[in-house]
Amino acid sequence: MTRIVEIPTSFDDRAMDHYAAAFGSWPAGERLLFDARGTTWVSPYGFVAMLTAAQAVTEARGERPILYLPASEDVRRYWARAGFLRHAAELFEVHGKVPRAASGSSDTLLEVTPVRGSDDVHEVVGRVQEGASRILLEVGLEAKATIGFTMALSEACQNIVEHAGTTGWVAVQAYDWRRRLGTRVVVIAVSDAGIGFRRSLEPTQARRFGDRWSDATALEAAWIQNVSRFRDPGRGQGLAGIKRYLGRWDGKITIRSGTARLANVPAWDREDVPMTEQLPFFPGAQVQVILPALAPK
Numbered sequence: 001m002t003r004i005v006e007i008p009t010s011f012d013d014r015a016m017d018h019y020a021a022a023f024g025s026w027p028a029g030e031r032l033l034f035d036a037r038g039t040t041w042v043s044p045y046g047f048v049a050m051l052t053a054a055q056a057v058t059e060a061r062g063e064r065p066i067l068y069l070p071a072s073e074d075v076r077r078y079w080a081r082a083g084f085l086r087h088a089a090e091l092f093e094v095h096g097k098v099p100r101a102a103s104g105s106s107d108t109l110l111e112v113t114p115v116r117g118s119d120d121v122h123e124v125v126g127r128v129q130e131g132a133s134r135i136l137l138e139v140g141l142e143a144k145a146t147i148g149f150t151m152a153l154s155e156a157c158q159n160i161v162e163h164a165g166t167t168g169w170v171a172v173q174a175y176d177w178r179r180r181l182g183t184r185v186v187v188i189a190v191s192d193a194g195i196g197f198r199r200s201l202e203p204t205q206a207r208r209f210g211d212r213w214s215d216a217t218a219l220e221a222a223w224i225q226n227v228s229r230f231r232d233p234g235r236g237q238g239l240a241g242i243k244r245y246l247g248r249w250d251g252k253i254t255i256r257s258g259t260a261r262l263a264n265v266p267a268w269d270r271e272d273v274p275m276t277e278q279l280p281f282f283p284g285a286q287v288q289v290i291l292p293a294l295a296p297k
Helices: 013-021 044-059 073-081 084-091 118-138 145-164 196-212 215-223 237-249
Strands: 002-006 031-035 066-068 093-095 109-115 168-177 183-192 252-258 260-263 282-292
Touching: 013 044, 013 282, 031 044, 044 084, 044 109, 044 168, 044 183, 044 282, 073 084, 084 093, 084 109, 145 168, 145 183, 145 237, 145 282, 196 215, 196 252, 196 282, 215 237, 215 252, 215 260, 237 252, 237 282
Parallel strands: 002 031, 031 066, 066 093
Antiparallel strands: 109 168, 168 183, 183 282, 252 260, 252 282
């Protein structure tokens, strides 16, 4: 039997719950077919979410999933340029014409990159340090935003290394958000197929919360109370640093883990809510940071 996972026509964080619901239960009991033939656009969040699902299947020793590429040649070229297809070839049985277009970073794009350990984090951040200046200037942000930007990226990637128990993915892009915000934005998307916030914090926090312990309370503990799975003094400050940076530059973060999703909701976002529970389960954790081209506070 094969379960069809239809990739949304426009795949960003808002389409994530629909995407996650398509899998049914985890680990998948059937072979998965990712049908992207009708897909016209994918954000960094969508790219890392697709790779995360395939990675989770592989690590559960499931049958290699199938991926039908988009019908549009322009979309396929964009997927190649974003670095997605190079990594997808390792995780999927790919069907469709793969473009020859070379992938690579540009003034608006830092391609999908695996995060396997601290060395990868340093390499990614080092590469981003140069690219971030171009990207942030391209969207009209001050050059001094670069330091905080690379810090936020570093901390988000480091969370994979320290908490996930497996590898993950990161992608960065700048694009127009005229319809939702009326300006350009920079988006960082980080995802892993690991144990998630609840299991990561369970040994040190579950007893304190008792019957209230859940994916949602685990996210609250990490984001609001800055708790960590490690008992060492000073741990748990990575998210706190991201929080301070986003407050300065009016940015937004969403963290999805298991069946819950937490968001800080800046004044410019009138559609989102701080916490959503009872979502379709998805493995690991997905983090998205949005930095708008607005004046800092």
